[in-house]
Amino acid sequence: xxxxxxxxxxxxxxxxxxxxxxxxxxxxxxxxxxxxxxxxxxxxxxxxxxxxxxxxxxxxxxxxxxxxxxxxxxxxxxxxxxxxxxxxxxxxxxxxxxxxxxxxxxxxxxxxxxxxxxxxxxxxxxxxxxx
Numbered sequence: 515x516x517x518x519x520x521x522x523x524x525x526x527x528x529x530x531x532x533x534x535x536x537x538x539x540x541x542x543x544x545x546x547x548x549x550x551x552x553x554x555x556x557x558x559x560x561x562x563x564x565x566x567x568x569x570x571x572x573x574x575x576x577x578x579x580x581x582x583x584x585x586x587x588x589x590x591x592x593x594x595x596x597x598x599x600x601x602x603x604x605x606x607x608x609x610x611x612x613x614x615x616x617x618x619x620x621x622x623x624x625x626x627x628x629x630x631x632x633x634x635x636x637x638x639x640x641x642x643x644x645x
Contacts (some may be wrong), residue, residue: 522553522554523550525625526546527550532548558595563604565616566621566627567624570625606634610634614632617630
């Protein structure tokens with residue numbers, strides 16, 4: 515058994531995504547793509563469980579990574595989340611409004627939740643301070 519933690523994608527799935535599923539054909543390709551889609555959807559939905567995950571645990575989760583690696587991962591996560599919004603034709607303002615509502619509903623005293631700022635494109639352009 516490996517000491518590697520579970521990940522959103524398995525090692526094989528990472529390899530398949532990296533090569534555009536070129537290493538597999540036919541039914542195996544369709545099956546692998548479907549499995550990746552399911553894991554991506556489940557992984558994104560898991561973020562709901564982490565909304566009020568303790569700050570100290572979020573910090574400790576990345577103890578073995580330098581700030582540059584954490585920043586890169588967050589940037590990539592942000593790009594992917596925006597791409598998901600776009601391919602589903604969801605309005606950015608609606609997503610931000612729902613995120614703000616989820617922040618208000620979250621019953622915790624984690625200090626970072628009090629400082630999360632969510633901005634729409636229009637608020638940024640207008641120089642408005644949301645929340």
